[in-house]
Amino acid sequence: MNHYVHIGLEMHCELSTQSKMFSHAPAKTIKEPNSCVDLLDFGFPGTLPTVNKKAVEYGLLICDLLHCEIDKNLRFDRKNYTYADLPKGYQITQQNHPLGKNGHYLVHGNKIHIQKVHLEEDTAKMIHKQDQTYIDFNRCGYPLVEIVTDASINRPDIACEYVRSLVLDLIYLQVTEGKMENGNIRCDVNVSVTKNPDSLGSKVEIKNINSISNMKRALDHEIKRQSELLDQGIEISEQTRRYDETSKTTVLLRKKETARDYRYLPEPNIPVIHLDESWIRSIRENRPMLPDELILMLNDQYGLSFQQAEQLVSQKELTDFFLKVIKYTDRYLDVFSFLMGDIRSWMKENHREILDQDPKVLGDLICKMDSKLSRQDVRTCIIPYLEHRSIDALIEKLESAKMDDLSLNLLIDQVLKENQKSVADYKNGRDRALGYLVGQVMKCSKGRSDPKIVHDILLKRLEEAV
Amino acid sequence: MRLFEKRDIQTIMEQCHKTQSRTNAIVSFVHEKNNIKKDWSDVYVAVKDNISVKGTPCMAGSKILNGYIPLYDATVVKKLKEKGAQILCKTNMDELGMGATGQNSCCGPTFNPYDVQRISGGSSSGSAVLVATDCVPLALATDTGDSIRVPASYNGVVGFKPTYGRISRYGVISYASSMDTVGFMTTCIEDAWRAFELLQGYDPNDMTSIDHSLGSINFSQSIQGKKIGILKNALDQVTDPELKKKFYDLMNDLRRQGAIIQEVRYPQELMDLVLPVYQVISNSEACSNFAHLDGIRFGLQKSGLNYKEAITQSRTEGFSFPVKRRLLLGAYSLYEENQHRIYQKAQKIRRLLVDEFQKLFDDLEFLACLTTTDIAPKIEEEFIDPSYLKLANLSGFPALSLPFGSKIGCPYGLHLFAGAFQDEKMIEIAYQIEKIIDDKENLS
Structure with a gap:
C-alpha cells in the first residue's frame, strides 16, 4: 500500500541587526555571557519595548523574497507563559497579524507554499552544567523571523533543498549570518505519513536539527519509522521527537499534551505602526542581488560557466571578494580559479571565514601572471598575501629571479x-x-x-x- | 504650597514627619541631592512609588518588590532632575496601582489628613496627601482607572490626568498599559500647567507616547461661550442634596458668566458596562504585565526545588489577596476558551463606549460632574467606585479634579472631562472655574 508523506517546516532565522528586536542592547550572541543586555532584556519593571526598524526592514526583504502579502499595519502580540528563559513572562511575537502571509518559494520547480512570515524576539539561553542551570540573557530579545511552510512538501530531499537554498538567499539578502551550526538558523520539522491521500495524518515534530545533512537523516529515519508502524497497523500518535546525532535516529521527547494555552493578547505597549508604502518600495528597490541573479551576471559579464558561477556563489564571502578583485583585473577566470583553489583551501585549513585583504593587491598580482611572473610565482605570493604580509619585496625578488x-x-x-x-x-x-x-x-x-x-x-x- | 515657593529643607522635613505620623503617606526618602542649578532648583517633588527613581527602593505597595532598587530614572523623573528639581520622597499607594482606597499597600494604609478615620483614596494616596498637607507643591502620580482623581478629590488638591500618551510612561511600572497615564497633583491649576509644560512630550523610549506639540495657554481666556455639559449619570449617583446644590449653583454661576451649560446623559446601559469592561481589560493586561514579578531577578526572592516552585513561593507570598484575585480574573479572561466571549468582547465594547463618549464632545467642549459622589468614606464604610471616571481611561481623554467644597471638614472635588488632546483648553477653563470657586469661598 502507498504511503503519503507530508513535511512542513518552521524556520527561525536570527536577524543580523546591530541591536535587539525591542531593546537597545547590541545583538551579539558570541560574547561574554550577560554582557549584551539592556534593562528590558532582564524584564526590569517600567521598561518598555521599542521596535527595531532595521529588523522590520529585514523582515520585509524576506517577505519580498517569499512573495508574501504584506500587512501594512505592523502589530505585535504577547505570548504568555512561564519559563526561566523568559524574563518578562511573555514573548512579543506576531500571532494574529504576521508581517507576511500566503507566499511561495520555488525549489527545483516545486512550489512551496509559505503560510506566514513573522517577527518575534528570542528567549534567553539556558546553559546546563552538572546539576546547575545558568541563564545567558545575551540571546534574550534577539530579533527573529519565523518562516512557516504548509505541510505540502512530500520528499525529504526537497525539504533539505528548500532549507539550503532559502538560507543561501537569506545570506545574500544580508539579513542573517545564516549558520545553522551557530544556531542562526533553527528548523523544526513536522512530518506525517499516512495511507490516506486525503488526510494529513498525525503530526510528529522533530526538534534539535542543526544541519541539513542531519535533517535529511532525521526525515529518512522518521518516514521509515512511521511507515513501518503503519504497515504493522499501529496508529501514529502526535508527538515531539528529537534528532539524536549519535544513534542517527529520532527519539521521543514528549507525547502531545493538551495544547498549552498562551493567553495571547495584543501587545499594549506597542501601537499599531503603519508601514509606509514608499518605504517598503525603497527597501525592495535596494534589495541586494540574490544568488540566481549573480549566477546569470557572472556568466554573462565575466564568462564563468554556470557550473563555475554556481560553485562560486555557494560561498558568499568568495563571491564578494571575486567582485572586488575583478575591479583591478579583467582575468576573471584566473581570479576564479585562485579563489576556488589556493584561497579556499587556505580558508578551510586556517578556519577563516572572512577575506579582508586588499583586493587590488591580488588583482595586480594576477595581472602580472604569465608575463612577469609564472603561475607558480603567483601561488608563492598568495599565502603571505592572505596572511596580510606585504608581498612587494617577494614579487620583486621573483621578477628579478626570472631568467633574462x-x-x-x-x-x-x-x-x-x-x-x-x-x-x-x-x-x-x-x-x-x-x-x-x-x-x-x-x-x-x-x-x-x-x-x-x-x-x-x-x-x-x-x-x-x- | 505653590511651585517655586522657597522653603528650607528643615521646614519641609518637619512638615513631612508631621504628615507621616498621621497619614503614612511616605514610603521612602530619596537621599540623593540634585546639584543641577536651574529654574526648578527650589522645587521639591514627591513621586508615587510605582515610578522609578534611580537608587531609591521602588515597591509600588507590593511585597513582591521588596528590596528592588531601580537602576534608572523614569523619563518624568529625568525631566524634573534636568530642570534642577529635588526628588524628595516616594509615596504610598495601593498595591501595584490596583485599588482606589489607599488601604491596600504592603506599607500599610494611607490615612486621610482631614480625618484620619477616613480613607485617603487611591491608588495615588500618598501623593495626594503630601500635596494636601503642604509637604510638596507637586507630586507625580498615575491614573489607570481614577487613581489620581479620586485621592485628589478626597484630599482637596488638583489632580490632573492628561491625554493618554502625552506624558511618557517609561520607567513607570505598567499595570494596564493601554490605560496607564502619568499625571500629578498640585495645589492649583496654574501649577498643574507648569508641571504639564515640563513633563509632557514624546519619548523615544515609550512608543505609546505621542508627538503632539504643546499648545499655548491663555489664563485670561473668558468662559464666555464655552460649551459645558453636565454629566447627568454622575450627578444621579450623588445622594447628598447639599453637594448637588453646590454643583448646580456653580453651573449657574458659569452660565451667568456666559458659558453655555446643558445637561447630557451618557446612555445608561453603556455606563453600566464601563466598570466590567474596565475590569476585564485592566485585569487581562495586568496579569501579563506582572508576570515579570517572579522573584527570580529582583524583589522578594523565595527558594524552591526548581524555578517554578521558587516563582510560586515568591508570588504566593508577594501578592496580597485582592491582587491575586485580579490577576486570576485577568488570566481567566485570556484563556483560549474564554478570550472570545470575555477579553475580545470587552475590547469591542470598549470601542463602542469610546465612540459614544466621543459623541458628547462633538457638541460640547467639556463635561463636568463631581469627582466623587461624596467626601471620603470612613475606613470601615463601603467605598463605591465612581465608574464614570473610567471613561477617561477607556478613551484616553484628559480629565482633572479640582478642589470644590467640603463637608464636615472633608473635601471633595469638581471633575472635568475634555476631548482627546484638549489638555491645554481644559486647563484654561479649569483656571477660570477655580477662580470662581475661590472668589465664592472668600465671599462666604
Missing part, C-alpha cells in the same frame, strides 16, 4: 640539442612534442621561466628550423 632573454635562449638551445628526437617528432607533425620540450625547458630553468614565453620561443625556433 639571453640565458633563456641559451637554455633552449641546449634543450633542443639534447632532444633531437622530439624535434624530429615535431617536424613529423607530432604537436605533442612541443609540450614535452616546453616541460624540459621549465625543468632545466627550475621554474624561473614563464611557460607561455618558453612556448612562444620554442614554436618560433622549431618553425624556423623547418
Whole structure:
C-alpha cells in the first residue's frame, strides 16, 4: 500500500541587526555571557519595548523574497507563559497579524507554499552544567523571523533543498549570518505519513536539527519509522521527537499534551505602526542581488560557466571578494580559479571565514601572471598575501629571479640539442612534442621561466628550423 | 504650597514627619541631592512609588518588590532632575496601582489628613496627601482607572490626568498599559500647567507616547461661550442634596458668566458596562504585565526545588489577596476558551463606549460632574467606585479634579472631562472655574 508523506517546516532565522528586536542592547550572541543586555532584556519593571526598524526592514526583504502579502499595519502580540528563559513572562511575537502571509518559494520547480512570515524576539539561553542551570540573557530579545511552510512538501530531499537554498538567499539578502551550526538558523520539522491521500495524518515534530545533512537523516529515519508502524497497523500518535546525532535516529521527547494555552493578547505597549508604502518600495528597490541573479551576471559579464558561477556563489564571502578583485583585473577566470583553489583551501585549513585583504593587491598580482611572473610565482605570493604580509619585496625578488632573454635562449638551445628526437617528432607533425620540450625547458630553468614565453620561443625556433 | 515657593529643607522635613505620623503617606526618602542649578532648583517633588527613581527602593505597595532598587530614572523623573528639581520622597499607594482606597499597600494604609478615620483614596494616596498637607507643591502620580482623581478629590488638591500618551510612561511600572497615564497633583491649576509644560512630550523610549506639540495657554481666556455639559449619570449617583446644590449653583454661576451649560446623559446601559469592561481589560493586561514579578531577578526572592516552585513561593507570598484575585480574573479572561466571549468582547465594547463618549464632545467642549459622589468614606464604610471616571481611561481623554467644597471638614472635588488632546483648553477653563470657586469661598 502507498504511503503519503507530508513535511512542513518552521524556520527561525536570527536577524543580523546591530541591536535587539525591542531593546537597545547590541545583538551579539558570541560574547561574554550577560554582557549584551539592556534593562528590558532582564524584564526590569517600567521598561518598555521599542521596535527595531532595521529588523522590520529585514523582515520585509524576506517577505519580498517569499512573495508574501504584506500587512501594512505592523502589530505585535504577547505570548504568555512561564519559563526561566523568559524574563518578562511573555514573548512579543506576531500571532494574529504576521508581517507576511500566503507566499511561495520555488525549489527545483516545486512550489512551496509559505503560510506566514513573522517577527518575534528570542528567549534567553539556558546553559546546563552538572546539576546547575545558568541563564545567558545575551540571546534574550534577539530579533527573529519565523518562516512557516504548509505541510505540502512530500520528499525529504526537497525539504533539505528548500532549507539550503532559502538560507543561501537569506545570506545574500544580508539579513542573517545564516549558520545553522551557530544556531542562526533553527528548523523544526513536522512530518506525517499516512495511507490516506486525503488526510494529513498525525503530526510528529522533530526538534534539535542543526544541519541539513542531519535533517535529511532525521526525515529518512522518521518516514521509515512511521511507515513501518503503519504497515504493522499501529496508529501514529502526535508527538515531539528529537534528532539524536549519535544513534542517527529520532527519539521521543514528549507525547502531545493538551495544547498549552498562551493567553495571547495584543501587545499594549506597542501601537499599531503603519508601514509606509514608499518605504517598503525603497527597501525592495535596494534589495541586494540574490544568488540566481549573480549566477546569470557572472556568466554573462565575466564568462564563468554556470557550473563555475554556481560553485562560486555557494560561498558568499568568495563571491564578494571575486567582485572586488575583478575591479583591478579583467582575468576573471584566473581570479576564479585562485579563489576556488589556493584561497579556499587556505580558508578551510586556517578556519577563516572572512577575506579582508586588499583586493587590488591580488588583482595586480594576477595581472602580472604569465608575463612577469609564472603561475607558480603567483601561488608563492598568495599565502603571505592572505596572511596580510606585504608581498612587494617577494614579487620583486621573483621578477628579478626570472631568467633574462639571453640565458633563456641559451637554455633552449641546449634543450633542443639534447632532444633531437622530439624535434624530429615535431617536424613529423607530432604537436605533442612541443609540450614535452616546453616541460624540459621549465625543468632545466627550475621554474624561473614563464611557460607561455618558453612556448612562444620554442614554436618560433622549431618553425624556423623547418 | 505653590511651585517655586522657597522653603528650607528643615521646614519641609518637619512638615513631612508631621504628615507621616498621621497619614503614612511616605514610603521612602530619596537621599540623593540634585546639584543641577536651574529654574526648578527650589522645587521639591514627591513621586508615587510605582515610578522609578534611580537608587531609591521602588515597591509600588507590593511585597513582591521588596528590596528592588531601580537602576534608572523614569523619563518624568529625568525631566524634573534636568530642570534642577529635588526628588524628595516616594509615596504610598495601593498595591501595584490596583485599588482606589489607599488601604491596600504592603506599607500599610494611607490615612486621610482631614480625618484620619477616613480613607485617603487611591491608588495615588500618598501623593495626594503630601500635596494636601503642604509637604510638596507637586507630586507625580498615575491614573489607570481614577487613581489620581479620586485621592485628589478626597484630599482637596488638583489632580490632573492628561491625554493618554502625552506624558511618557517609561520607567513607570505598567499595570494596564493601554490605560496607564502619568499625571500629578498640585495645589492649583496654574501649577498643574507648569508641571504639564515640563513633563509632557514624546519619548523615544515609550512608543505609546505621542508627538503632539504643546499648545499655548491663555489664563485670561473668558468662559464666555464655552460649551459645558453636565454629566447627568454622575450627578444621579450623588445622594447628598447639599453637594448637588453646590454643583448646580456653580453651573449657574458659569452660565451667568456666559458659558453655555446643558445637561447630557451618557446612555445608561453603556455606563453600566464601563466598570466590567474596565475590569476585564485592566485585569487581562495586568496579569501579563506582572508576570515579570517572579522573584527570580529582583524583589522578594523565595527558594524552591526548581524555578517554578521558587516563582510560586515568591508570588504566593508577594501578592496580597485582592491582587491575586485580579490577576486570576485577568488570566481567566485570556484563556483560549474564554478570550472570545470575555477579553475580545470587552475590547469591542470598549470601542463602542469610546465612540459614544466621543459623541458628547462633538457638541460640547467639556463635561463636568463631581469627582466623587461624596467626601471620603470612613475606613470601615463601603467605598463605591465612581465608574464614570473610567471613561477617561477607556478613551484616553484628559480629565482633572479640582478642589470644590467640603463637608464636615472633608473635601471633595469638581471633575472635568475634555476631548482627546484638549489638555491645554481644559486647563484654561479649569483656571477660570477655580477662580470662581475661590472668589465664592472668600465671599462666604
